Amino acid sequence: MRRVPTTLRTRTGVLGALALLFAAGLTASPMMTAPAHAAYGPCNTTVKRTDGLGSGGVPGNHYKIPARTGNGLNCYMKYQTGSDNAVTALQRAIVSCYDGTYAARRITDTGGADGSYGTGTEDAVRWLQANRLGVSADGDYGPATREKMRWPLYTAGGTYISCLNPPF
Numbered sequence: 001m002r003r004v005p006t007t008l009r010t011r012t013g014v015l016g017a018l019a020l021l022f023a024a025g026l027t028a029s030p031m032m033t034a035p036a037h038a039a040y041g042p043c044n045t046t047v048k049r050t051d052g053l054g055s056g057g058v059p060g061n062h063y064k065i066p067a068r069t070g071n072g073l074n075c076y077m078k079y080q081t082g083s084d085n086a087v088t089a090l091q092r093a094i095v096s097c098y099d100g101t102y103a104a105r106r107i108t109d110t111g112g113a114d115g116s117y118g119t120g121t122e123d124a125v126r127w128l129q130a131n132r133l134g135v136s137a138d139g140d141y142g143p144a145t146r147e148k149m150r151w152p153l154y155t156a157g158g159t160y161i162s163c164l165n166p167p168f
Contacts, residue, residue: 040068040074041068042068042075042077042082043076043082043083043086043087043141044069044082044086045067045068045069045083045085046066046067046085046089047064047065047067047072048062048063048065049062049063049065049073049166049168061153061154061155063151063153063164063166064089064154065146065151065168066089066090066141066146067086073146075142076140076141076142077117078140082141083115085115087116087117088113090117090125090141091107091114091124092113093149093150093151094121094125094128095108095112095113096152096160097150097151097163098132101131101132102124103124103132106123106127107120122140125139133145133149134148150164150165151165151166
């Protein structure tokens with residue numbers, strides 16, 4: 001058999017293709033990619049967002065929404081993540097605004113609005129995502145879930161009014 005000489009151009013092309021494949025493999029690996037919510041950080045507080053109907057220095061009606069200090073409403077919660085008050089605000093919203101659903105019953109049956117993002121809350125969020133909100137049903141709370149949810153509206157004095165989907 002006769003050996004065919006390889007040209008420099010062919011060698012360079014093969015090495016270039018291998019380098020691209022290697023680089024693509026590194027950037028697409030699970031070790032190199034982070035979940036989208038990693039940029040937000042876990043919800044560690046709540047904020048009151050008003051409905052803009054206050055007057056004369058009175059803030060008016062408000063929603064109590066999970067939040068992150070220094071990052072506003074962009075935060076996430078998942079199993080065993082999130083501060084007690086942020087998780088409680090989410091749980092109360094589910095129980096109040098989705099009364100009679102599997103999600104509300106799951107929260108109620110697993111301790112109520114206890115501030116713990118356990119399996120009951122994870123199941124409730126997953127059910128809402130799949131059956132009411134139309135977002136990825138992963139059981140994690142984040143901006144996409146927040147934007148689609150209904151939230152309890154309270155008066156300045158703290159009296160419940162109704163549930164709405166405010167434009168945040």
